[in-house]
Amino acid sequence: MIADEDxxxxxxxxxxxxxxxxxxxxxxxxxxxxxxxEDAEDAFQETFLxxxxxxxxxxxxxxxxxxxxxxxxxxxxxxKKKNTRWAxxxxxxxxxxxxxxxxxxxxxxxxxKTSLELINPDYREAFVLREYNGFSYDEIARMLxxxxxxxxxxxxxxxxxxxxxxxxxxxxxxxI
Amino acid sequence: MNYSELxxxxxxxxxxTQHEETLFQALxxxxxxxxxxxxxxxxxxxxxxxxxxxxxxxxxxxxIFKTLGYTAPIAVGAGSGVAASQIxxxxxxxxxxxxxxxSLVGTLLATSVFLMVDDSREVVFANQKTTTGDNVEAxxxxxxxxxxxxxxxxxxxxxxxxxxxxxAPRTIQHSIQAEAPKRQKLSTQTETTTTTTTxxxxxxxxxxxxxxTAKNVTPQDASTDDDPTITAAQTxxxxxxxxxxxxxxxxxxREAAAMAVTPIDNSEKVTEPRSSASLSIDKIDNSVNNPVxxxxxxxxxxxxxxxxxxxxxxxETSQLQLPVADPGLENVALGISYPLSPHFSVVLEGGKxxxxxxxxxxxxxxxxxxxxxxxxxxxxxxxxxxxWLTTSRFTPFGQFLIGSSEAxxxxxxxxxxxxxxxxxxxxxxxxxxxxxxxxxxxxLNFSDRVGLTYGLTIDFGR
Numbered sequence: 001m002i003a004d005e006d007x008x009x010x011x012x013x014x015x016x017x018x019x020x021x022x023x024x025x026x027x028x029x030x031x032x033x034x035x036x037x038e039d040a041e042d043a044f045q046e047t048f049l050x051x052x053x054x055x056x057x058x059x060x061x062x063x064x065x066x067x068x069x070x071x072x073x074x075x076x077x078x079x080k081k082k083n084t085r086w087a088x089x090x091x092x093x094x095x096x097x098x099x100x101x102x103x104x105x106x107x108x109x110x111x112x113k114t115s116l117e118l119i120n121p122d123y124r125e126a127f128v129l130r131e132y133n134g135f136s137y138d139e140i141a142r143m144l145x146x147x148x149x150x151x152x153x154x155x156x157x158x159x160x161x162x163x164x165x166x167x168x169x170x171x172x173x174x175x176i
Numbered sequence: 177m178n179y180s181e182l183x184x185x186x187x188x189x190x191x192x193t194q195h196e197e198t199l200f201q202a203l204x205x206x207x208x209x210x211x212x213x214x215x216x217x218x219x220x221x222x223x224x225x226x227x228x229x230x231x232x233x234x235x236x237x238x239x240i241f242k243t244l245g246y247t248a249p250i251a252v253g254a255g256s257g258v259a260a261s262q263i264x265x266x267x268x269x270x271x272x273x274x275x276x277x278x279s280l281v282g283t284l285l286a287t288s289v290f291l292m293v294d295d296s297r298e299v300v301f302a303n304q305k306t307t308t309g310d311n312v313e314a315x316x317x318x319x320x321x322x323x324x325x326x327x328x329x330x331x332x333x334x335x336x337x338x339x340x341x342x343x344a345p346r347t348i349q350h351s352i353q354a355e356a357p358k359r360q361k362l363s364t365q366t367e368t369t370t371t372t373t374t375x376x377x378x379x380x381x382x383x384x385x386x387x388x389t390a391k392n393v394t395p396q397d398a399s400t401d402d403d404p405t406i407t408a409a410q411t412x413x414x415x416x417x418x419x420x421x422x423x424x425x426x427x428x429x430r431e432a433a434a435m436a437v438t439p440i441d442n443s444e445k446v447t448e449p450r451s452s453a454s455l456s457i458d459k460i461d462n463s464v465n466n467p468v469x470x471x472x473x474x475x476x477x478x479x480x481x482x483x484x485x486x487x488x489x490x491x492e493t494s495q496l497q498l499p500v501a502d503p504g505l506e507n508v509a510l511g512i513s514y515p516l517s518p519h520f521s522v523v524l525e526g527g528k529x530x531x532x533x534x535x536x537x538x539x540x541x542x543x544x545x546x547x548x549x550x551x552x553x554x555x556x557x558x559x560x561x562x563x564w565l566t567t568s569r570f571t572p573f574g575q576f577l578i579g580s581s582e583a584x585x586x587x588x589x590x591x592x593x594x595x596x597x598x599x600x601x602x603x604x605x606x607x608x609x610x611x612x613x614x615x616x617x618x619x620l621n622f623s624d625r626v627g628l629t630y631g632l633t634i635d636f637g638r
Contacts, residue, residue: 012246020249023237028229041236048240108222131223132230156184163215170215 015052022065023048026072028132033076033125035117043079047072069133069143073125080121115165119158126151127158179209187216281558281578478514479521483604483631485509485529506530506552509631519563523575526556531583531623535616553612555581557588569596573606583623584614594633602633 026047030040050071061067116124126144129135130151135143140151163170182199185191191199203209234248241248485507509527516522535547557579564572570593577588592606611624 015244015246016241016249019237019240023232024230027232028226031229041233044232045236045240045243049243052244108218109226109228112219112222113226131220132226156181159184159216159219160180162219163212166215170211 018051018064018068019048022068025065025133026068029069029072029128030076032113032116032128032132033073033121034079039079043072043075046075050075066139066143069129069135073143111166111169112162115162116158118165119161123154123158123161126154127162130155179206180212183209183213183216187213187220277580478512479633479635480510480512481604481631481633482508482510483629485527485608485627485629507627509629513561518565521561521563522558523561523577524556524558525577525579525588526554528552528554529610529625531581531612531625533583533614533623534621551583553582555579555586555612557586559588563594570594571596581612583612585612587611590629592629600635602635603630604633605630 023044027040027044030043030047031037034040034043047068051068054067054071055061116127119127122144126140129140129143130137137148137151137155140155141148144151144154146154177195179199179202182191182195182202186196186199203213238248507527507529509525509529511523511525513521513523530550530552532548532550557577559575559577559579561573561575572591572593574591575589577590579586579588588608588610590606590608592604592608594602594604596602606629607626608629609624609626611622613620613622615621
């Protein structure tokens with residue numbers, strides 16, 4: 001894909017094109033999977049560096065996006081394991097402390113982000129891949145190495161959990 | 177499958193028609209279910225608005241590309257997610273920098289052309305007045321009034337010639353002033369004066385001039401003693417110092433003498449002729465109805481115009497029959513122009529127009545893939561307009577602009593005419609050609625189109 005043996009311009013152009021195509025989605029994935037901004041930036045950069053190294057080593061790729069997201073996912077899992085617990089939290093123990101009777105879109109977004117950090121990482125990952133990155137359930141299933149119904153259930157459960165976290169404020173939220 | 181799962185599928189647009197009917201029936205009677213539907217839709221819309229997550233800091237991109245030894249992408253192609261999310265100064269420069277640079281280049285180009293071509297605005301202006309033909313006498317008088325009403329040499333009518341006789345003393349003194357710095361020897365002074373008088377006579381001054389001249393150069397009539405001419409004449413008549421001494425003095429004070437000729441006070445002598453000239457000029461029709469004055473008022477300080485481009489012909493034909501991506505406000509241009517002279521104006525224009533962009537990508541197996549897009553791009557350009565002022569109401573013009581668009585650099589050429597309906601409002605019609613250059617994988621490609629254009633022009637500040 002990236003014919004960079006001679007360090008020619010086409011290899012650079014190809015990488016630039018792929019970067020421009022996937023950077024936003026990969027960044028959103030890292031940003032929402034990892035709660036730390038610094039970790040997210042590290043994972044994002046490392047993803048593309050490893051991707052470049054992988055394709056430079058040779059081999060035919062049939063699924064570029066799958067490869068990039070697999071690299072990003074593995075990096076995110078490792079960072080999670082390294083810095084925090086990559087474990088499920090009980091949603092019932094958490095509530096969002098800040099509350100205001102008036103919400104705007106940004107506040108709602110902040111509440112959703114906070115909710116994401118509180119739900120099961122498996123659900124969160126499926127939810128992010130589906131809602132933020134727009135992958136189909138088939139693609140999510142392949143990336144997460146689960147069945148399609150399982151991927152679908154995880155996204156559904158994530159939405160249910162987020163709703164549960166936002167339950168006290170939904171009346172105001174939905175009046176926007 | 178429960179209703180929540182049906183709702184989930186419905187929001188994701190994957191619910192079957194059969195289940196849709198079931199869901200809609202439930203939604204009609206179940207308020208809780210409707211509330212859940214609102215939640216799912218709000219959640220989806222909220223996430224779509226989450227641009228922060230997709231925003232890639234420029235420093236991060238720079239760091240990755242620097243590590244790899246590549247050049248970080250600045251110019252962004254269509255479909256890039258990174259560029260769309262760039263905010264701040266860099267994004268601002270990327271968005272408007274092209275237009276800004278184009279405007280500056282266009283303005284410089286226009287100014288340069290103006291300075292090179294139109295180096296005599298007043299002369300051109302005066303010539304235009306005489307071409308109207310309705311009132312030649314009035315035109316000449318206005319010209320004299322515009323440039324220097326008190327200078328009788330510019331007067332061409334008989335009436336003005338009569339007045340010139342009385343103005344002659346002032347004319348001669350001006351001529352002497354011009355000759356004064358050239359004098360080297362006292363012995364030639366009288367000759368110089370004579371020469372001047374002769375020249376004026378050749379220009380049509382009456383024969384009374386030599387007498388007037390002789391009177392004029394006498395010390396008694398001189399309003400200042402600093403006039404070297406007068407000093408020389410006085411010295412000649414007195415013979416009190418030698419020519420060598422005077423020459424010495426003259427060379428020492430040459431610079432002072434040259435400056436001293438300027439403040440000659442002719443106010444008393446000129447007052448009467450000026451009054452005569454003023455009376456004559458006051459009789460000239462200065463109203464807007466006079467076509468001479470109509471042109472004199474042209475052009476307005478600046479004009480704004482809006483125009484549409486119709487019957488566009490894409491010279492680049494699409495092989496894939498692409499529809500226009502965004503037909504909203506298509507083929508509209510807005511602009512302003514500022515006159516540098518009656519002929520030249522600087523023009524700034526911006527608009528929206530669609531161009532066919534074609535890309536070909538050769539594959540390893542020898543096949544060539546053709547990609548076509550026809551985006552509606554915003555463009556901005558600056559340049560120069562040349563007006564032909566052949567009549568009072570119709571002004572044919574041609575203009576050339578260079579600038580930038582969302583697709584790439586742009587050049588535009590247009591010929592047309594402006595019809596002044598009133599002093600402020602005019603209609604414009606013409607034909608326009610535009611060319612866009614765009615890059616793909618390092619190759620420069622072009623797309624052009626031609627079409628008719630028409631619009632409205634409003635003059636301000638007149």
